[in-house]
Amino acid sequence: MDWDKLQYFLMVARHGTLARAGQALHVDATTVSRRVSALEAALEQTLFERAPGGFILTAAGRALVPHAEAMAAAAARIHSVREGGSALSGQLRVSVSEGFGGSFIAPRLGGFTTAHPELEIDLVASSGFLNPSRREADMAVLLARPRKGPLITRKLSDYSLGLYAPADRLDWQAAVAEAPLSRAGIPVIGYVPDILYAPELDYLGEIEPGLRAGVRSSSILAQRRMIAGGAGVGVLPCFLAAGDPALVRVRPDQSIGRSFWLALHRDVAPQPRIRAFIDWLDAEVQKSRGLFVPA
Template identity: 50%
Template sequence: MQPRWNDLQDFLAVARTGQLSRAAASTGVDATTIGRRLRRLEASLGQTLFEKTREGQVLTEAGERLFAHAEAMQRAADQIDERASTAKELAGLLRVSVSEGFGAWFIAQHLSTFIEQFPALTVDLVASSGFLSPSKRETDIAILLARPRAGPVVSAKLADYGLRAYASHDYVARSGQVMDTETLRQRTLVGYIPDLLYAPELRYLGEIDNALVPTVRSSSILAQHRLIASDVGIGVLPCFIGDADPRLIRILPEVHIKRSFWMVTHQDMRQLQRVRVFNSWLTALVSGNRNQLLGN
């Protein structure tokens, strides 16, 4: 019995993510269905493709061989889809993995201009605390906080962006002005939960003063923004969030932290038309909003 294409696609998802639950999240197919398809695929081939470990699913030697063939089939299918869609109208699925603040606050407010140009595309904007992996083909494009050092990926700097310390007007009126870091240590600080940081680039407060420790913490930058705007305390925000909220003012204006966004794609996907048009659109968008991103 020949393997079914759906079964091979689910096999690829599990091989790339290492877990049934992650594969289910990346494909939109429930884990039970993926498990059933994997068993059917193994039965049709007469081979065991995965070993189940405490961490998840690990490819066997037979699984590694199938993975190489299935990836080649997927690349060919992608190219066929691209030729068909560009001959008429660009269509299909585009998945973009991006940090929560940049995705939900910045990209989301501008995305309508991209959708107007390519209405037949389905766009998954995965804006969350953490990233999907372009090297494992979990996403078409990832906007990361650091350039990957390894893997079959192509990366380029997208933009620099600035961060500053912010508080609400009401908080400052109640607690008093902050003129130096010694005074800042005496205020309520809002920040990330240290052991839930998904990237070292998110350690902001230490760059202002090593003695600064947040006492109101969240893994979400959008939740931190809401806390700061609700007069809870002082925290560091990207300038494209903090400067856009009229309830907030900059604290210690001389403090200006800089970070970068990197656009990353799998080396086999960079020439796909849907990837190229989004890269071009986003590059033009950040170029036109450079001062907003930097907080100049």
């Protein structure tokens, strides 16, 4: 099979559009379209459904992806031997929550990229997740275990959340300790209810039944900054708030428990770059266990 055409197919499968695939390959979208069409003609199969939002793999396309990935890995190994470089190369796309990706993975990622300089890494850290079942990402760290799809899943880590107040508002800290928040007259910060992207984030009722946020954001990083800046009190993951001198945990005996789940498409699980990243992430989480579930 012609690897030249296959790599164009693989880039469209990974990126979803001709334009993004072309950028990754450093060619124009017309060239990508022509090579993919030529591959479909050679195989006498339709590999993508052309939709307004991009290219969606057909059943034939999904079946071809693991073979294309294997050829990509072989090509990378050949290139590595020729160049005397790292055995790990190619693209790795990881979907994570904004808080975990931005505050935990991002500051530590330098060690991994230094060890594997030929890898291209997309850390998609946002309010929402890409779907590894549809090959939108190689892997995802989710807030709940997926129940369907061709996925390999396992728990990455439990984590705790607590109620935090601004460090310079001693009056608020005392009031929260002595009275229900609903009667303390203190603004409560939380998510925007109608655009909550995961039910696991609906946790204010676990602090006090019926508790509602009056100051809201879809971003947990924005909520952290609002609490630190004195806009109110709110719930934060302990790993996100740890070490911030502008924040103080109040009601330390009151804790909310959640979990991170690792999910990846079973076709990509054997790939060396996938295994290397998972091993690195496991090690980083284990080293920081006290951040996720404080004593």
